[in-house]
Amino acid sequence: MEKLTYQTKINRLEEITIALEQGDLALEESLASFEEGMALLKACEKELDAAGHQVMILTESDEEKPFMEEMKSNE
Known part of the structure; x- marks a missing residue:
């Protein structure tokens, strides 16, 4: 797969999802998609x-926890 940006990948995933949901693709095209x-x-x-x-x-230090760890400990 060629080097695509994250946003380009997400956009293509959305296109594929729409095409598959519409159900207009042939079986082979559906499988390839x-x-x-x-x-x-x-x-x-x-x-x-x-x-x-x-x-x-980047957020590691003795005094700070990464944001996600704080979120988990607050639940």
């Missing part, structure tokens, strides 16, 4: 995980 969507989804998840890890690293 679904496969493309799954690859895009995995790429987006990987990118979000990396961004989350980077935020954790």
